[in-house]
Amino acid sequence: AQSVTQLGSHVSVSEGALVLLRCNYSSSVPPYLFWYVQYPNQGLQLLLKYTTGATLVKGINGFEAEFKKSETSFHLTKPSAHMSDAAEYFCAVSDSSGGGADGLTFGKGTHLIIQP
Amino acid sequence: DAGVIQSPRHEVTEMGQEVTLRCKPISGHDYLFWYRQTMMRGLELLIYFNNNVPIDDSGMPEDRFSAKMPNASFSTLKIQPSEPRDSAVYFCASRPLASSTDTQYFGPGTRLTVL
Numbered sequence: 001a002q003s004v005t006q007l008g009s010h011v012s013v014s015e016g017a018l019v020l021l022r023c024n025y026s027s028s029v030p031p032y033l034f035w036y037v038q039y040p041n042q043g044l045q046l047l048l049k050y051t052t053g054a055t056l057v058k059g060i061n062g063f064e065a066e067f068k069k070s071e072t073s074f075h076l077t078k079p080s081a082h083m084s085d086a087a088e089y090f091c092a093v094s095d096s097s098g099g100g101a102d103g104l105t106f107g108k109g110t111h112l113i114i115q116p
Numbered sequence: 117d118a119g120v121i122q123s124p125r126h127e128v129t130e131m132g133q134e135v136t137l138r139c140k141p142i143s144g145h146d147y148l149f150w151y152r153q154t155m156m157r158g159l160e161l162l163i164y165f166n167n168n169v170p171i172d173d174s175g176m177p178e179d180r181f182s183a184k185m186p187n188a189s190f191s192t193l194k195i196q197p198s199e200p201r202d203s204a205v206y207f208c209a210s211r212p213l214a215s216s217t218d219t220q221y222f223g224p225g226t227r228l229t230v231l
Contacts, residue, residue, distance in 0.1 A: 036222075043120070043207060043222035090159065103149050103161035103172070104220060 002027045002093050006107035014115045019078040021110045023065075023091030026072060032094040033074040034104065035065055039087045047089075050074065061085070086114045120223035122208050128229045134196040137226045140189055141210030149220060150183055150193050151207040159207075165191065166213075198230045 007022040025031055032051050036044040048059025055067040061084075065076045074091060088111050092104040121140040129135055141148045149164040163173040168185045176183070180199070185191040195202055205227050209220040 034219075041224075043224045044209075045222070046219045049219065103151070103164050103175075104159075105161070106159035108158040 002031070002095060002105045004091050004093050004105055004107035006089075006091050006110050008110055009108065010111045010113060012113040012115060013081050015083055016080050019063075019076070019081045019085065019112065021076040021089050021091075021112065023074045023076065023107060024072055025074060025091070025093045027093055027095065029095055033065075033067060034092040034094070035059065035063070035074075035076050036090045036092060036106075037061075037087050038090065038109075044090065047076070081112075081114050083114050083116065086112055088112070120208055120210055120221055122206075122223035122226050124226060125224060126227045126229075128231065129198055130231050131199055132197045133230075134194065135198045135202075135228060135230075137193040137206050137208075137228070139191045139193070139208030139223060141191070141208070142212075142221055143189065144212060145210035145221075146213035147211040147220075148185060148191050149209040149211070150191070151209065151222075153205040153207060153225070154203075162193070195228075198228075200230045203228055203230050 003026045005024045013019055034049045035047040037047050038044050047063050048057045050057045050067045058064045063078045065074050067074050088109045090109045091107040094104050123138045147166055150162040151159050153159045162175045163183045164171055165185045183193045205225045207222050207225045209222045211220045
C-alpha cells in the first residue's frame with residue numbers, strides 16, 4: 001500500500017522568503033509523484049509531477065520539486081514566496097505498476113500562509 | 117474545453133434524504149475518479165471508472181454509497197440514505213488514457229452538508 005506524509009499542516013513564511021513544503025512517501029514500486037495546489041473554494045490544480053528521468057522537476061508559478069529515492073522524499077520549493085501562493089498544497093503518489101491508472105493517494109495537505 | 121463540470125456546487129440536505137452528485141468529465145478522457153475531502157481524513161479515492169466500467173470501488177465507505185457512469189460524458193455518485201458524517205467536499209476528476217503518467221484534472225467539487 002502507498003502512503004504520503006506531509007510534515008506540517010501549516011507553514012508560514014514571509015513574502016519573498018523561501019518556501020519549503022515537505023513530502024515523504026512509501027511505495028513498494030517506483031512511484032509517480034505529484035504536487036497539487038488548491039485555492040479556496042476551488043478544485044485541485046497540478047503544480048508539477050515526477051514520473052521518470054530528471055529528478056528535479058519544474059512546475060508552474062516558479063515551483064520545483066526534487067525526487068530523492070534514497071530519502072523517499074519529494075519536497076516542494078519556491079525561492080521567493082508571493083502573496084498569491086497562499087493556498088493548500090497536496091502531495092500525491094500513484095502506483096506505476098498499474099500503468100498509473102489507479103487513483104492518487106494524497107497527503108493530508110499543507111496550508112501555506114504568506115506573511116506580508 | 118470547459119474542464120470537469122460538477123453539479124451542484126453546494127448541497128444542503130437533511131439526514132435520511134437521498135443525495136445525487138453529478139459529474140461531466142473532459143471530453144475524450146477515459147478515466148473518471150470520485151474523491152471525498154474531509155478535515156479528518158483528507159482526500160480519499162472513493163471509486164474510479166475506465167471506459168464507463170467501475171474498476172476499483174474499494175474506497176466506497178459503505179453500501180449507502182453508489183456510483184454509476186452510464187456513458188462517457190456523465191457520472192453520478194449517490195448517497196442513500198445520507199448521514200451527517202457524509203458531510204464533505206466531493207471531487208470528480210478525469211484523465212486521458214493516452215499516457216499512464218497523464219494528469220488528473222479535477223472539477224471544482226460539490227460541498228455537501230447533511231443536517
